[in-house]
Amino acid sequence: MLSLLRYMKPFRGAVLLVLLFTFLQTLSELFLPTLMADIVDKGVVTGDIALIWRVGGIMLAIAAGGVLCSIAASYLAARSAAGLGKILRQNVFSHVENFSLQEFDRIGTASLITRTTNDINQVQQVTIMILRMLVLAPLMCIGGILMAVSRDPGLTTVLLIVLPVLGLAIFLIASKGIPLFKKIQVKIDALGRVTREGLTGMRVIRSFNRVQYEENRFQEANEDLTQVSIRVNKIMGAMMPVMMLVMNMATIAIVWFGGARIQDGYLQVGDLMAFLQYAMMIMFSLIMLSVMFVMIPRAQASAVRINEVLQMQPDIEDPKTAAPAQKGKGRITFQDVTFYYPGAEAPALSNITFEANPGEVTAIIGGTGSGKSTLIHLIPRFYDVTSGTVSLDGVDVRQLTQEQLREAIGYVPQKALLFTGTIAENIRYGKEDATDEEVARAAEIAQADEFISAMEGGYEGLITQGGGNVSGGQKQRLSIARALVRRPEVYVFDDSFSALDFKTDARLRAALKQETTQSTVLIVAQRVSTVMEADRIIVLEEGQIAGIGKHQELMETSSVYREIVASQLSEEEIA
């Protein structure tokens, strides 16, 4: 928690004012009972009306000042805490944006969302409380004790008995509640995960009639969270009545013994009234402190989770001194590349060596799980190689900044992803300053212009969240257009034609061929017809190259390739 407070720096002035105003507010509250005692003992008892008016007026002024200080302190504390929340959310989000896929795999998207929202909220709430109570509670407690002793040291014995009892009760309750607060955050994560899967996977859930199953899963996570929350609240709920009981008993004891002391002439009525108020203040300040001690560990659990994200060093970083920027041709070279996913025992890729040249199409084919996507994920450095090198125009990709590298690449993912916004905005995602002509031309090559024109609004037509209002094939074509509009040196298509019918696939590849005469094109595909005409076909099997060459060569030399071809094409097509 403390380490997060460094983000409070911009609000240093406001925090100092909060402390100052709270200090003044506490002083005013500590002063009021003494004045009241004066009114009773010196005014009411002696019938001095003028003194009652005068001291009453002073009391009113001090009380008003206290209220103003309290309002100002609360306002500034809330503002500073809200500012802290904003800065934290911004920092976490920006930091996460730099994560490689490994860090995402490690923490999980649902947990990252909870940490950016709910956890930061917890810290924000507790910061307000700490700012307000940090000065108020201890000052009120110590000041109250001093003032009480100054009224009647003898009566203070009652407090010596009551306060430890109160402290013990607080300790017992808090020690039961605090561990449960930590549990709550984990349960919120779990609920977030189920909710996310349930909502994003709605189509699959419905088609497999798993609605009831998902509802049960949600109910289980929800019930789990509810039960822990109820347990915490039961324990914390017990806190108030126990405190009130102790406080009421203390009041009775003070009045009882105080009455006796008044009779014996040690104490005046006004003093007893003031003493009672100070005793209340002391006990309230203890309750405030206890609430703080309960809330801080709760926020601490959240702070640890936020810090975990902030301190996580992305595995993939830019080199300290990047290779000089140069506009190359886009030659991609894999030199003896081996790659293990973190924690995996077997490599996903081993000893991969090949070169993909500008003006050529290099296709990668292989069974599912053979490592095709993994291989091309190494080019834009979504992951780094375990050994060997991947280079762009002879420069190791690790020597380039991620921006330099990715600027040279037009990547079309296996699972097409669109953003909420217009069609044109989605295509322009590839090149912010693309002209309308460039956008239209990219769409034309991607065979998307026809369906765009047919859509309501054309290029200004809206894509709903996640691209829900376009078909799978249309989504793929828009994400191809997004890559085409940047006219990069290297095109990487990860199984990006799979949702297209054969005719559209062929038309698109023909248009692409004309567009990419100068570029390096890498195509991952399952269909032989998509790769047959490639200049180089790499056949992958279990992460290794099982053959490399043109279609005809591979038909003669690679049994794996022949098997794939035989499973997809008829005799005439093969011939």
Ligand SMILES: Nc1ncnc2c1ncn2[C@@H]1O[C@H](COP(=O)(O)OP(=O)(O)OP(=O)(O)O)[C@@H](O)[C@H]1O
């Ligand atoms: N994030 C990951 N963490 C751990 N292992 C992974 C991860 N992604 C893929 N793998 C493993 O690496 C291997 C290769 O996966 P990859 O996605 O590269 O296959 P692919 O050839 O592209 O398959 P497909 O054609 O089905 O997309 C698989 O065995 C898979 O289980």
